[in-house]
Amino acid sequence: LLGRVDDVMLVSGHNISTTEVESALVSHPAVAEAAVVGAADQTTGQAIVAFVILRGTATESEDLVADLRNHVGATLGPIAKPKRIMAVAELPKTR
Template identity: 65%
Template sequence: GLVDEGGNDVSSGYLAAAREGRARQEIGGYLVLTHPWPSMLRGIYGDPERYKQVYWSRFPGRYFAGDGAKLDEDGCFWLLGRVDDVMLVAGHNISTMEVESALVDHPAVAEAAVIGKKHDLKGQAIAAFVLLRAGYTGSDALVKELKDHVATKIGPIARPDDVIISAELPKTRSGKIMRRLLRDVAEGRALGDTTTLADPNVVNALKDKYESSEG
């Protein structure tokens, strides 16, 4: 079945409509299993606690492997990929890559990293961290322009709640953007392990900037 960020079943209304012959609308959420089947993973060798933590802790009583999915009008499930790459915004599945592509489509943006942060009403809200091309300067007007650009390219539901313009993004020594740390920044949590970063000062500066923009 499909559940939202809080573990609430979002497919029950869809199934009721199907039983009653009413029109069904596409829905999205986190894919969980509630009925065990013979070929599913039963444990991690030598580490039963890790198995419970990884697959059963996020939605108690449900097996969750970390995938987002949608249920279309015909009753077919579509896997959308890892939830780290898919945001659930007001019942809509939105790809972080899709929003990043829309941002870098704007002539001012050189690079973008997008994450979903917890939101009381929408489940998740979109936060974007962007680097500007040479010759462009950050401003409130540009931030609004970037938000509107995403809404135009993808749709109003994909309009970012936050756009933070930064001089750098937190990357590992191999050049991978650490989105986990960006999520910590956006949700106001203590930063996780930063030892693999090429420059740990980058994320600290970004955290200060984000907090000042929120204030």
């Protein structure tokens, strides 16, 4: 099976899979769904930006965002920590 070319981001010379970052985020108990994209960044070339749907009564806060970043870092390594995490009501779906 082959994935799309944009499924891999180049962050500071490291290939980071969007799927791996999404899986790490969803493994956190506060996250129901996640989508990850690469955004241009002057320092790292690409930065990881994540969009998450929170589970149940979880609400977006600085503490939760920090916890999610640390969770991804502990799961995949510090280079995979998203630069930005935003809670959204829904994610676009492919039919």
